[in-house]
Amino acid sequence: MAYTTLISAADLAEHVFASNWVVLDCRHDLANPDFGRQAFAEGHIPNAQFATLDTDLAGEKFGADKAFRGRHPLPDRTKFIATLRRWGIDDDTQVVAYDAHGGMFAARLWWMLKWVGHDAVAVLDGGLPAWLAQGMFVSTETTSRMLGTLTDQASLVxxxxxxxxxxxxxxxxxxxxxxxxxxxxxxxxxxxxxxxxxxxxxxxxxxxxxxxxxxxxxxxxxxxxxxxxxxxxxxxxxxxxxxxxxxxxxxxxxxxxxxxxxxxxxxxxxxxxxxxxxxxxxxx
Incomplete structure (x- = not known):
């Protein structure tokens, strides 16, 4: 069964080390761009990788016409697919995004995966606080995965x-x-x-x-x-x-x-x- 909206901490715990699951930490602070990566290094859900809002989940602020596209415009679609593959995502991968802000940033990654046609993506309901409240541990170890083979599909959003x-x-x-x-x-x-x-x-x-x-x-x-x-x-x-x-x-x-x-x-x-x-x- 694919999770396509939300997933509980208990359900994630059952699959967090599954080979076809990818967990992505989306923590961020708009006033401190280094916060997310620092927080990730200090402790994250085991087997998770870090997703940076300003670079992984956003593109160039100015278009080819020099017009300002906003603080976090969508990235080039091909580049985003390459980022997802770098995280080890295949077409059949279950992706889980989380943050520590009620889903404030994780929902962006959730939507962007739907944007490239990948439906099996969910946000951890309650984020890292919910994970810790279940008595789950965090890790400081880094995760390395083989390059994924995700393909660009028709947008779902x-x-x-x-x-x-x-x-x-x-x-x-x-x-x-x-x-x-x-x-x-x-x-x-x-x-x-x-x-x-x-x-x-x-x-x-x-x-x-x-x-x-x-x-x-x-x-x-x-x-x-x-x-x-x-x-x-x-x-x-x-x-x-x-x-x-x-x-x-x-x-x-x-x-x-x-x-x-x-x-x-x-x-x-x-x-x-x-x-x-x-x-x-x-x-x-």
């Missing part, structure tokens, strides 16, 4: 670009949902967002609203009820955030809720606000 979002300002056929914290959405946190505010017409769903107090995801029924109040047809919804990372958390929550089909806007707010000609709203 939808993507939209800045032009699609611009057109929607007039068409108003799609619901844009912003995963940033409420103060950033309102334009009140200049430390993180020098240009404050949000895309006109967007709704706010802070990604942490998907979690229970213990850091694990809410039930499918609760998520379905909450998202149904926010969006109608999920296939007409666009998820975004600051740079296309935590938006993936909302996309994962929608999948858990049984509401698939929403699209990711990878450039998100960081790309949108880089062009002063694009409109900005600062009220809820």
């Amino acid at each position: 939808a993507v939209v670009g800045v032009d699609d979002v611009l057109k929607n300002l007039t068409a108003c056929t799609r619901t844009v949902v912003d995963a940033r914290a409420a103060d950033r959405f309102r334009g009140e946190n200049e430390t993180i967002d020098p240009v404050g505010g949000h895309i006109p017409g967007a709704k706010n769903r802070f990604f942490k609203e998907n979690l229970q107090a213990d850091g694990r995801f809410k039930s499918a029924d609760q998520l379905r009820s909450e998202f149904s109040e926010l969006i109608g047809n999920p296939e007409q919804a666009i998820m975004q955030c600051g740079s296309g990372v935590t938006a993936c958390h909302n996309l994962l929550a929608l999948e858990v809720a049984g509401l698939p089909g929403a699209a990711l806007y990878p450039g998100s707010w960081s790309e949108w606000c880089a062009d002063p000609s694009r409109p900005v709203a600062q009220t809820v």
